[in-house]
Amino acid sequence: MVSALPADTLQPVELADGVEIHLRVAGPAARSVAWLLDLILFIALILVLLLLVSVIGPGLGEQTAQGLFLLGLFFLSWFYNVFFEMGKRAATPGQRFMGLKVASVSGAPVRWPQSIIRNLLRVIDFMPGCYLFGLMCCLFTRRFQRLGDLVADTVVIYADVRPSKAKPSLSPEAAAYLTEPVAPPTALSRAEQAALLQFLERAPHWSEARRIELADVIEPLTGRSGPAGLRRAQGMALWLQNGGQSTPSAPRS
């Protein structure tokens, strides 16, 4: 059997504490936009530097000012990213705007040596132009790592993994279908159970028509179509959520 490929970019990482956490890895599209924003900021910084140098230039002597500019250019072009990645948010302004950040593959904060390596090797990722090597490498690695990321053992992830604390408000129409918990006619596998449970949790966010359309997919299980099938599917999910009982169980101690 072919194992199903995940449809999302969640990457499991096992911590030393034996628990598995999931990092949401960022793909090339989001990273490219972040890079473009950084490029704009980078050019703006260079222009500011030029302006500054031309203002203080006459006082210091033309050549000294030019030297200052070259020094600034050197540090900006090699260490712009390192500077921001070692900050509190571990992200450049562009990445911050896109909600991204840099982290170790293990989920730990990125460290100095890692940040320096991944940014020195940016030159190679850029080759032969417009990050072609980096893009190819991103597309062929499981965690969307460019070459520099591979060497430094880092990933770019979505920073805000905190979901909203508020429970999804159950719209009245959705609540109408939440009837009695019903036991499924056959034993369900874990994946099937998970699918039903996720359906129950996410259903309130969809339109009525979409909910019914999705419930129709499992018509062989529910044995009905249309609103009745939806009611049945949600009933089965509710039954699973209650731990396989028709009524919510009392807390076991």
Place this chain on the structure above:
Amino acid sequence: MTPAQFEKENEGRWERLQTLLEGVEAGNSKTMPDAAELPQLFRQTCHDLSVAQHRMYGPRLVGRLNALAIHGYRVLERRISGGWERLAMLVFMEFPRSFRRERGLFLFCMSLFWLPFLFLAIWTPFDPEWAMSILGPDGMIQLEQMYGSGTSPYDYMREEFGSNFGMFAFYIWNNVGIGLRTFAGGLLGGVGSIFFLVFNGASIGAATGYVHHACNPETFYSFVAGHSAPELLGIVISGMAGMRLGLSLVKPGQYDRKTSLVLGGRSALVLIAGASVMIACAAVIEGFWSANPFPPLVRYSVGGVVWLLTLGYLFFSGKERVHAA
């Protein structure tokens, strides 16, 4: 147990962990006596996460616990850098040691750099065609202005850069940049580093040969004597760092390629960091010392001392002591 019950029962613990984490992150861990609870709370929450994952308590609850576990992990795992002591260790022990560990790469990169250098430096006075094509007309004019009879590099440099600081900044930007690129090129299986080493060796060799052919060698040698040691060895060590990276990709040995690359990157970083500092030191010497009009004898002796210091540092600093059994 339903997700709601599970959440209700453990809510207090998660809230407490969240508050503690935010407090520690805000930097007042010293004033928070409760911070000692953190590891235990974190482990319990990790356990809750496993339970929630196993019982399929839905993406919302699992997502929340996942975020909390990541947050806790990040706070508990953050490392405090070693400060000045760590830096001194790096400069006086780790870098020279990892340099000496790469004896084979040192010989390889030295020959990649010095063979083209020596060939062109010796061959050019007899047949300047090759050197001319490497240097190009601009390069030849510049060399003649700097080291030609009747001129001195000091006048030229003053004219070109105006100040010592301007020269220093130019050398940082240009030379350290070359070193870093030589390192990065190593990722292409070492090919990039080899190219940069040979190319730099050849162009410096061509310049030396051309000076012998058309200019005044004494001016040239007395100018470069001071900064040549850290600069030339720095470029060679950049090449070694790049080759370490390239070799870990081409010849991973007993590791898989990915792990080998990560390990190679770690040891290469120490080398390239040291090499960059060496080239930066050369820029300081070149900017603030080499362009001052001292008599050649003084300059040669200073150059000799710098060579001795550089070699002594690389080969003897932080020398591993052999303990008698």
